[in-house]
Amino acid sequence: MSLSSSDVKRIAHLARIEVSDEEAEATLQKLSGILGLIEQMQAVDTTGIVPMSHSQDVVQRLRPDVVTENDQRAAFQAIAPAVENGLYLVPKVIE
Amino acid sequence: MQWEVVIGLETHTQLQTRSKIFSGSSIAFGAEPNTQASAVDIALPGVLPVLNAEAVQCAIKFGLAVNAEIAPRSVFARKNYFYPDLPKGYQISQYELPVVGKGSLTVQVGDQEKTIRITRAHLEEDAGKSVHGASAGMSGIDLNRAGTPLLEIVTEPDMRSAAEAVAYAKKLHELVQWIGICDGNMQEGSFRCDVNVSVRPKGSDKLGTRREIKNLNSFRFMQQAIEYETRWQIETLEDGGTIQQATVLFNPDTGETRAMRSKEEANDYRYFPDPDLLPLQITLEDIAKVKAVMPELPGDMKERFEREYSLSAYDASGLTSSRGIADYFTAVVAQGAEPKMAANWVMGSVAAKLNEQDQDISASPVSPLQLAGLLKRIADNTISNKIAREVFDAMWAGEGDADSIIEKKGLKQVTDSGAIEAIIDEVLAANAAMVEEFRAGKEKAFNALVGQAMKASKGKANPAQVNEVLRRKLGA
Known part of the structure; x- marks a missing residue:
């Protein structure tokens, strides 16, 4: 699978990362290298092998349904760039 | 040309837990902004999600209630998208391996029964809320809702009219409350429906391009939105246009649907298994434990009423249409009332009064014990059916028990x-x-x-x- 510079731009946009044309070109080289590696691995016959979703063969531990957290809003909002009436402020969201 | 509408639903039900799905924050509604948002919920670096056992129980209950496969192993995935009320930049959801697999729900549409196939149901976290107009040029973010446990229930595109879609949604709404996994409060957003609508020439087996109506929080709006959307799509196609896949919003004031954003770009969620969470394992013992505490399901109860009390299918279905009505009826019978007579009164006079006042049975001023007291006096010939209705009205108005009203008003039947x-x-x-x-x-x-x-x-x-x-x- 080959990647184009515009693919890189699109992926960067989805992740809200700003990349210049030069950076996009450099990233394209690196990503293409990774894709090349994956292509090589595709040659391995994986019939009958269950896809792995985690590197360890253990299962999820569950937590009892109890409220253990208390209000730490003041501490969290002390490091926020902008707050008002308890809300975090962000540039206007346009729908 | 004759057209056929094809509808599928995705319903987000908020699970009735005390704490969030991946953190120990409270999910109580209506708290001050961001006072129920912990370090996990606001996605500070270095935090780890830990799954709430009760949320898993809720998913198992639902799976059992719709006769679905419950996955022995399911996987949490990251759904990546950028939005300010989603602090991690991804929502933890389930993708390839959901906790609940294929099931079904049978609904009554008019006098027809129809079985709607359920594709899957998966656990996920809710996002926060954006508050617009907080400050000029800014939006406010409240993360209290972020991390609230949801079970998203997805159907196959099996519905063929707005009426069928609404019948399914209502039935599902009753069911999740019946099994105690969701409070069903639509105003507070505990039960929200996204409806996928497409049209095709009647007889065609190819699906048309669908548009998704988001966040419908009332059955009336759902009906209106589907009807409008269906008309719009048919008119567009008949005028030679094409339908673009899109997300649309319903405006209750105009009764119209309007495209929100083109889905092509936003739809690239780049799902992958969340490395912070291990696979969820559900054993047969886990399922057996939940089964043991499951309430009798409405379908089973309906059959039992028909069998034990010789009620008609119609009566039995009405009496099991909600947990509240079923509990009320059961309590009246437990007080010694004759079941058929109790059914007639609960479905008749009680339902009529509640309808008139647009109230739920929990608001009935006549308790099951009081109603049973009245029915006893009909059964022993103290009063006739006709007089009983008069006594019932007085009971409803809060004038006391049947016996005291009969006595006070001198309504005792003359049998001399x-x-x-x-x-x-x-x-x-x-x-x-x-x-x-x-x-x-x-x-x-x-x-x-x-x-x-x-x-x-x-x-x-x-x-x-x-x-x-x-x-x-x-x-x-």
């Missing part, structure tokens, strides 16, 4: 045969013409005479006795 004979003698004397008609063979005249006798007794004479005495006196 001497008194009844006296009334009938008077009636016969005063209505010689009717008597003649009856003797001439008009059966109708007999009913008129019964009516006169009942009227003369102010409705208190025992109707069966009146009939009997009257026939005897007329020599019929």
Whole structure:
């Protein structure tokens, strides 16, 4: 699978990362290298092998349904760039 | 051309847990902004999600209730998208391996039964809320809702009309409350539906391009939105246009749907298994434990009512249409009322009053015990059915128990045969013409005479006795 510079731009946009044309070109080289590696691995016959979703063969531990957290809003909002009436402020969201 | 509408639903039900799905924050509604948002919920670096056991129980309960496969192993995935009320930049959801697999729900549409296939149901976290107009040029973010546990229930595109879609949504709404996994509060957003609508020429087996109506939080709006959207799509196609896949919003003020954003770009969620969470394992023992505490399901209860109480399918279905009505009916019967009579009253007078006042059965001013007390007096002939309705109205108005109302208003049925004979003698004397008609063979005249006798007794004479005495006196 080959990647184009515009693919890189699109992926960067989805992740809200700003990349210049030069950076996009450099990233394209690196990503293409990774894709090349994956292509090589595709040659391995994986019939009958269950896809792995985690590197360890253990299962999820569950937590009892109890409220253990208390209000730490003041501490969290002390490091926020902008707050008002308890809300975090962000540039206007346009729908 | 004849068109057919094809509808599928995705419903987000908020699970009735105390804490969030991946953190120990409270999910109580209506708290001050961001006071129920912990380090995990606001996605500070270095935090780890830990799954809430109760949320898993809820998912198993739902799976059992719709006869679905419950996955022995399911996987949490990251759904990546950028939005300010999603602090991690991804939502933890399930993708390839959801906790609940294929199931079904049978609904009543008019007098038809229809089975809707459920594709899957998966656990996920809710996002926060954006508050617009907080400050000029800014949006406010409240993360109290971020991390609230949801079960998203997805159907196959099996519905063919707005009525079917609404019937399914209502049935699902009752079911999740019945099994106690969701409070069903639509105003607070505990039960929200996204509806996928497409149209195709009737007879075609190819699906048309769909548009998704987001966040419908009332059944009435759902009906209106689907009807409008269907008309719009048909008109667009008939005018030679094409349908673009899109997300649309319904505007209750105009009754119209409007495209929100083109889906092509936003739809690239780049799902992948969340490395912060291990696979969720559900054993047969886990399922057996949940089964043991499951309430009797509405379908099973309906069948039992038909079998044990000889109720009609219609009555049994009505009595199990919500947990509240079923509990009420069961309580009336437990107080010794005859089941068929109890069914008639709960489905009749009680339902009519509640309907009139647009209230839920939990708001009924007449308790099951009080209703049973009234039915006892019908059964033992103290009052007739007709008088019972009068007593019921008084009970509804808060005038006390049946016995005290009957006593106070002197409504006790007259069963003294001497008194009844006296009334009938008077009636016969005063209505010689009717008597003649009856003797001439008009059966109708007999009913008129019964009516006169009942009227003369102010409705208190025992109707069966009146009939009997009257026939005897007329020599019929």
